Amino acid sequence: MIKNILSGLKAYVGALGLISQLKLWKYFAIPIIISVLTATIIGFSAYGWSDNIGQFLAKIWVWETGKETFTTITSFIGGIFVLVIGLIVYKHIILALSAPFMSPVSEKIEAHINKNLQHNHRKTSFQEQLIRGIKISLRNLGKELLITIPILLLKFIPVVNIFSTILLFLVQSYYAGFGNMDYTLERHLNYKDSINFVVKNKGYSIGNGIVFMLCLLVPFLGIIIVLPLSVTAASVKTVELLNKENERSVL
Numbered sequence: 001m002i003k004n005i006l007s008g009l010k011a012y013v014g015a016l017g018l019i020s021q022l023k024l025w026k027y028f029a030i031p032i033i034i035s036v037l038t039a040t041i042i043g044f045s046a047y048g049w050s051d052n053i054g055q056f057l058a059k060i061w062v063w064e065t066g067k068e069t070f071t072t073i074t075s076f077i078g079g080i081f082v083l084v085i086g087l088i089v090y091k092h093i094i095l096a097l098s099a100p101f102m103s104p105v106s107e108k109i110e111a112h113i114n115k116n117l118q119h120n121h122r123k124t125s126f127q128e129q130l131i132r133g134i135k136i137s138l139r140n141l142g143k144e145l146l147i148t149i150p151i152l153l154l155k156f157i158p159v160v161n162i163f164s165t166i167l168l169f170l171v172q173s174y175y176a177g178f179g180n181m182d183y184t185l186e187r188h189l190n191y192k193d194s195i196n197f198v199v200k201n202k203g204y205s206i207g208n209g210i211v212f213m214l215c216l217l218v219p220f221l222g223i224i225i226v227l228p229l230s231v232t233a234a235s236v237k238t239v240e241l242l243n244k245e246n247e248r249s250v251l
Helices: 001-008 017-021 025-060 065-095 099-114 125-155 162-189 189-202 202-215 221-250
Strands: none
Touching: 001 025, 001 202, 017 221, 025 099, 065 099, 065 125, 065 162, 065 221, 099 125, 099 162, 099 202, 099 221, 125 162, 125 189, 162 189, 162 202, 162 221, 189 202, 202 221
């Protein structure tokens, strides 16, 4: 698993150079706009909701003594809760809506890597790519929330909350990488087979998603470069994995 995670991280090396070499920047214009607008809306919403959640949680404390301290703590936890849920929603919105624009990027990268190798790709329209992206994102959003909410509750437990933060980050990374890998898988595998493929190669997905999530920690610039870098890296690695599978099937 660790080896695969590192391999997923390594795929980012040379990503910017490959984007420039293949002249792919134009394909990222609309996804970047989607990313900025989505992040702005979710950011303002999170700012307003964090205090409300904090005040709601503070009602648990029925005593006057320590009420103010408890309210401060719950407001902080409320802020973390809204931030985490906001990141999850942001991530799946941009991954879903960017699908039709990222598919050509992935295809050009695959053509560059495979040169003259011929593969029978599934032909899909803009609408089909969008529907596929939304379907994958809704599926992953539901599963990620089911995993994330119990992890967030662990933050109330001292010491354990440190490990829960790491686990939460890895879960978010896995589903981010999942979406990025599917832009390539969409041409080769159906919905069910794509899910099985990523599950089998979850280490690579986590590795790709780690950088995706770290990019979001960089103010403003992060939401601009996150898709170009992560989609390019995921496409390179996914094509490599598919080629290995094709070689094994021939043998």
